[in-house]
Amino acid sequence: MKIQSLILPFRRILFTHFLLVIINLLYAQPYFKFSMDTATYKELPDRFGVFENEFWNTQSGSSKMLPLPFNFNFLGTIYSTVWIGKAGGATFFHPQTFLANRIYFYNTYYTEKNKQSPFVSSIAVSTVENSDSVFIVQYKNVGFFRSRDTSDYANFQLWLYKNSNMFEIRYGEIKADTSAWLNSIGAYVGIGKDEQATLVLLGGPSENPRWLVHRDTMLLSIPKPNTVYRFRPFITSVEDIGPKLYPIILYPNPAKQKFSLQTDRNLDVFEVKIFNLQGTLMRNIKPDNDLLQIDIKDIAPGMYLVEIFTNKGTQVKKLLVE
Numbered sequence: 001m002k003i004q005s006l007i008l009p010f011r012r013i014l015f016t017h018f019l020l021v022i023i024n025l026l027y028a029q030p031y032f033k034f035s036m037d038t039a040t041y042k043e044l045p046d047r048f049g050v051f052e053n054e055f056w057n058t059q060s061g062s063s064k065m066l067p068l069p070f071n072f073n074f075l076g077t078i079y080s081t082v083w084i085g086k087a088g089g090a091t092f093f094h095p096q097t098f099l100a101n102r103i104y105f106y107n108t109y110y111t112e113k114n115k116q117s118p119f120v121s122s123i124a125v126s127t128v129e130n131s132d133s134v135f136i137v138q139y140k141n142v143g144f145f146r147s148r149d150t151s152d153y154a155n156f157q158l159w160l161y162k163n164s165n166m167f168e169i170r171y172g173e174i175k176a177d178t179s180a181w182l183n184s185i186g187a188y189v190g191i192g193k194d195e196q197a198t199l200v201l202l203g204g205p206s207e208n209p210r211w212l213v214h215r216d217t218m219l220l221s222i223p224k225p226n227t228v229y230r231f232r233p234f235i236t237s238v239e240d241i242g243p244k245l246y247p248i249i250l251y252p253n254p255a256k257q258k259f260s261l262q263t264d265r266n267l268d269v270f271e272v273k274i275f276n277l278q279g280t281l282m283r284n285i286k287p288d289n290d291l292l293q294i295d296i297k298d299i300a301p302g303m304y305l306v307e308i309f310t311n312k313g314t315q316v317k318k319l320l321v322e
Helices: 002-028
Strands: 032-038 063-074 077-085 089-093 100-107 123-128 134-144 153-161 167-175 188-193 198-203 210-213 227-233 248-251 258-263 269-276 281-285 292-295 302-310 313-321
Touching: 063 089, 063 134, 063 313, 077 313, 100 153, 100 167, 248 302, 248 313, 258 269, 269 292
Parallel strands: none
Antiparallel strands: 032 227, 063 077, 077 089, 089 100, 100 188, 123 134, 134 153, 153 167, 167 227, 188 198, 198 210, 248 258, 258 292, 269 281, 269 302, 302 313
16 A cells, blocks of 8 residues: 555646646747758858947937738738837837747847948848849948947848748848847747747757747857858748738829828728838828829928738838928
């Protein structure tokens, strides 16, 4: 009897331990399958400066909304825009809940180091067309706002893939000490879901990191040049999740005094917002008919983003005002 009474609790302990191991395995790689690779780090040949003509640090504004060249499925929602930040992160705002889902590719405070004339922005974006089109965000020789050594710098890129909905973080040359990081230990790399309700971050040494659900996880060393962190979603088909994207035609484009929106008959447009490239809201229109004509007489010439809110989701179009 004594032996049996000892065996039963021991079995319970083993079973509990087994369940904990299974739970850890299930949650070790949530949302994405993480892998590590190496590839020669290459700077963007064709680029668009995100903060052009702006000598900045993270206390002078934080991010800018940009249209994506394709629809990107991130955490089960399809996005057509992304906010690129000066703090080493990309933000996707959910079209229904407006909660922020984020990719942290080197989350800390940065500052503009390039003050040469002619000025070229150190944060740039470009699109590479191939079998799987890629939208690339590049940080080139950005400085660290908190670093004690003003010669510190960082080079890294975020790659968003059109067909696979995979993203990669690629690292070039980085020189920094622990004073550069927000927590004085290391940098956050990973994702934040629903306004950081869930943080899934890489932890430990950069050459062999772990992919964990943990708010206080961080990299404990700087990734070496040519390091690639790859995050492949478990659900890769855009058709499997998210709303069907119905066509919206914006014309004429370029436009002078007004433009029109022509929509699918299954699509109801209930709000239209016009932003400049600095993310400032210029117009907020609530139309009430199918053939939508938007007056833009009071908007200065330039490039704008038109965000269209519908019963089937949100779409963003580029608009050139002459």
